[in-house]
Amino acid sequence: MRVLCVALPLLMALGACEAAPTRPVDGAPVRTASSPPVMTAAPSASVAPLVSLPTLHTDAAGLSGKLDLPPGAVSTRWIVRARGGESWAPGPTDYELFAFVSIAPSAWPALEAKLGPPRPGGSVSLPRPVAALLFDATALAAMPSGPEDPRFVGPAYDVRALARMPFRGETGVRVGGGLVIVLWTM
Numbered sequence: 001m002r003v004l005c006v007a008l009p010l011l012m013a014l015g016a017c018e019a020a021p022t023r024p025v026d027g028a029p030v031r032t033a034s035s036p037p038v039m040t041a042a043p044s045a046s047v048a049p050l051v052s053l054p055t056l057h058t059d060a061a062g063l064s065g066k067l068d069l070p071p072g073a074v075s076t077r078w079i080v081r082a083r084g085g086e087s088w089a090p091g092p093t094d095y096e097l098f099a100f101v102s103i104a105p106s107a108w109p110a111l112e113a114k115l116g117p118p119r120p121g122g123s124v125s126l127p128r129p130v131a132a133l134l135f136d137a138t139a140l141a142a143m144p145s146g147p148e149d150p151r152f153v154g155p156a157y158d159v160r161a162l163a164r165m166p167f168r169g170e171t172g173v174r175v176g177g178g179l180v181i182v183l184w185t186m
Helices: 002-014 060-064 105-115 128-134 137-141
Strands: 073-082 095-103 119-125 151-158 171-175 178-184
Touching (some): 073 128, 095 105, 095 128, 119 171
Antiparallel strands (some): 073 095, 151 171, 171 178
16 A cells, blocks of 8 residues: 555656546546546557757857867857657666857868868768757758758768767768767767
8 A cells, every 4th residue: 555655646747647537528427536546558659759849059168068179169059859769767868969060261170180081971960850950941951851851961070089978979070161060878
């Protein structure tokens, strides 16, 4: 009984069970203050999970806590979001970091000295909601995409020298006057 008194409110808070309806639905009983909660199954796979929109950050100091800013960084736009779907399981969550760092034109040689020479034909895809926050509509319209996420194509740089633990990643792509960086935790 003691376990039920502790587990039931916890299950209700997590959404694993819900109260019965307060109005009759197709002859269902009316819920009263003394009516017990009704257990329901977890949401089916066809129900879209609640996902919050990512938050755009523009502070270089916040980004510098996650990666070493490239030499000549002028401005930053970045987002960190939980990787994959939301889970009911306890434990750590993995994250993705998406950043666009504007680089001063004169600083590209210093960046290449740190990251190595660019490789032609690099590309990186960003989830559409993330790309819409990092770039304006004009920049997005110039990126190749179809029904899938926008793909940013340009010279590729090995950004492992910029990543700080626990983040990791390999490719950054030069887009215009900046570098698109995608890192993640595992």
